Amino acid sequence: MPTFNAPVRDLQFVLHDLLKVSEQDIPGFADLDRDFTAAVLDESAKVARDVLAPLNLSGDQEGCRLENGVVRTPKGFKAAFETMKEGGWTAVDCDPEFGGQGLPYVMHTAAQESFVAANMAFNMYQGLTHGAYSAIRFHGTDAQKATYLPKLVTCEWTGTMNLTEPHCGTDLGLMRTRAEPQADGSYQITGQKIFISAGDHDLAENIIHLVLARVTGAPEGIKGISLFIVPKFDIKPDGSLGDRNGVSVGKIEEKMGIHGNATCVLNYDGAKGYLLGELHKGMRAMFTMMNEARLGVGLQGYAQAEAAYQNARAYAQERLQGRDVTGAKFPDQPADPLIVHPDIRRNLMDQKSFIEGARALTFWGAYLIDRAHKCDDTAADGLISLLIPVIKGFQTDKGFEMTVAAQQVYGGHGYIEEQGMSQFARDARIAMIYEGANGVQALDLVGRKLAQDGGKHVMAFFDMVKGLIKDNEGDEALRRDFLDPLKAASKDMQAAAMYFMQHGVKNPNNALAGSYDFMHLAGHVCMGLMWSRMAIAASEALENGAGDKDFYETKLATGRYYMARHLPATALHLARIQTGADTVMALAAENF
């Protein structure tokens, strides 16, 4: 059975060597000293290792069951959920006013990584709840906040997001679910929602569904959509649970993965709902949570890769097969371990260098969200808006690819379910799809974010890269191994943006045909930026005579691998982008 051990040393490196969190002038950050974060992360690591990881494979194999209209989660999930609640892990960054611990979002993110890596399907129950918490906190009335937030913070109640309907996913303007105003100010919600993660289960006494619907007589399209709170059990004025609401589980979907999480069809049959936020502005309310939600999915991408990598690494170190071509490494054993073989190393280095780069990018993203929210920093807000589709799209594509690569290390054993490597790939696959399919992320990036605020944020990004290079190119080794490749990659990204400007106005398809490549191009540049910053941090630590020399030298070597082997991909993406729409759009639809 696969195991998982949170890479706490690496998490600490990103928080302290890279982001220097405790030195940042952001409310709450001063508390994040090395000892404090180590204590938190050591604890979350234990829960991940001892409580969540052991339920990952069994949760996958058992799955969720619908029994008499109620969803039963896999064996052990209920007790594990209690452990999470007792440890306060559901409340890390929540508002103390409602029972949260009020820690920065970056700290929440660092703790989440271990939970997600250990058991993605399980962790979604609390992940969705966190989303519902945010929506009500930002858009709820005081009364709504008082009613729902304390329970959502503790996960006594959990939350869901209801957007998709059978005929509409990305294009929510086609939505048919209706909300009929009632005399008491509430609404009757009627319609069918699908793909509702954590849509029902036996982990909490109530479930707070957030449902997008169209109020009778509202404008057509997305401008007529409102957001509603629809509790599974209505809440009485004294806060106790009242009647079962008119929402029922149609079925649980049989999926490729995340079997431990119940993906439900929910039927709303005149269910009682309460408007959340402004009438007809449901989409805007949903969008305010989007950065965090999408960053969370980007985290799932590399976190699954991390879990898969740890097991592939162990297998490569233990499994004896073949001989080192430069001479037997263990002549007294019948064969050498897999890890002597260059192509196994290439594969493991691909995984390791991606994961560590993605972690840095994700934590940096979380830090930018903190800065934007806690300091009203519009530059940070603009930058994270730009980066979000990259973090979500690039990291989930590559994360999935890396779980497949890890599975490959196991050879035939990787294809057998009891080894657990298949599950990592099957689970990671969903992250490319939900919370906006990756093609939609690419469209958001190129069609919307690039030009946002007159292109200010992408220019700021390029300036940041330029500044970093300029400030550090005096170091010859750093320049050669990191900054020169970063400069070349950044130039490719600028050339691609320029191409879109010059050719996209004439024909927007020239930009959109290159959007997916641009998302990956930008992903590479972001990774190159993070690896350059990590290399600078590691070099500084070594110069300052840091104790764990091996750790920092490994960090540098891993970064050099990424820069040498992966960053050149930007040229390919640029070449593809510059071919424009002609070959992409050449065929008539019926000639496919």
Place this chain on the structure above:
Amino acid sequence: MPTFNAPVRDLQFVLHDLLKVSEQDIPGFADLDRDFTAAVLDESAKVARDVLAPLNLSGDQEGCRLENGVVRTPKGFKAAFETMKEGGWTAVDCDPEFGGQGLPYVMHTAAQESFVAANMAFNMYQGLTHGAYSAIRFHGTDAQKATYLPKLVTCEWTGTMNLTEPHCGTDLGLMRTRAEPQADGSYQITGQKIFISAGDHDLAENIIHLVLARVTGAPEGIKGISLFIVPKFDIKPDGSLGDRNGVSVGKIEEKMGIHGNATCVLNYDGAKGYLLGELHKGMRAMFTMMNEARLGVGLQGYAQAEAAYQNARAYAQERLQGRDVTGAKFPDQPADPLIVHPDIRRNLMDQKSFIEGARALTFWGAYLIDRAHKCDDTAADGLISLLIPVIKGFQTDKGFEMTVAAQQVYGGHGYIEEQGMSQFARDARIAMIYEGANGVQALDLVGRKLAQDGGKHVMAFFDMVKGLIKDNEGDEALRRDFLDPLKAASKDMQAAAMYFMQHGVKNPNNALAGSYDFMHLAGHVCMGLMWSRMAIAASEALENGAGDKDFYETKLATGRYYMARHLPATALHLARIQTGADTVMALAAENF
């Protein structure tokens, strides 16, 4: 439920426009005129569409069961297997002396594509049998041939290949299964074999296991391994079935995919076996079948992509979601179909252009095998040896990637098992692993095939590319869209080979660290070569006033897409190769 319709027009294009099979001076090829192959392929298409495809999803969902020591295949498999037998589809290229139809291997390959695409798991029962047929035909005594071949040709009996043991897959020198010589000339086989596809089932009255084992006292390593015939039921002198042999099913593996095929642990407990071929030369006997077996797996790669593509295409044409950014295409409908969106097109074009290129490469490979076997053409034999790891490794990697891409077109629906898109990806995944994991293919290519016969075959390949360019560059459009990109890609491949020569002698890791990239680099060049040849063929057809102008113009447009968007990847692979082993091998094993 997904459907499958064999692309007979495309199959015919490759056989006739590209390979011009009926004009080739190879025994049996003259019969392959357009009408004949169309008749065969129309029939195989019907079986694939009406008999095999409808059992694909149900076979995946039901899987195989072990009941009282016997494997039960999914509902409908037995009847479908009878249909295959009755139609003579198990015997297409088999020797008429043993009841086969004696058609060329390329014809067998063309028919197989439809069966594999329609139901990969099902088709493996006959695929493995074909392998056993080949082994006995090339290495069996006359008596063995007479006993086994007629039954294997008709699939009254099926076959298996037994190589892997729990502790050894790639490194078969570690094998522990023992063969003890008996007084009657037979052997007692004892040991455990795992991952035995079609290892047991209820489709045939007998199963002929081909088993690698070490005769007591044989040399250590792979030089002491022999190949044995171990029938499930012994065969009496009159040909009727005798006693149950000492081989039993330990269990059926729970796998990521190909659930319709029973992957068995087989326990040999003093089972009666008969030496096949020479003592201690079992590996050589296995290797003679390897080209065909690996080409067959390379075919699985793109055939699964073809099946997935057909469904993704239909979904993109039907599913209404969003609007064409250049203006609504169907203003009277609530939204435009997905296929108007440039990124959906990009995705579909990726799939289409890969599949058609891979088909051409595979059929050309089958043609080279025919030429090698039927004309004793050593140049063809050398060339196909070189190409086999590319066909297997590149096509299964990309084939899997394209099934994932097709799944992505479905959005969330692609993750739901009842839609069938997940199955294509899960089934395609195994092709990257079995019959030599793709890392081993890359090693075979760079460590063995490149330098084979003094590098003669790769030089011949480069000369062939050069010749094609020279002969056709007078056509300006052809030169610009196809031959120039091919020339650049081929130069990258030559530069990579040169790098290996210059740096691999000093340190073989410099070559092996780039082996995986070289396999993909070579794959792109092969695809570029095939697309160039297809473009020439399509241009000729258009010049000759061919009837289906649309078909040939679509072919050209698809090729232009591949050349413009995919061929530039060769530069990236070269750049990675030229970084050598340094960054790949930098870490100590314990620092991963």
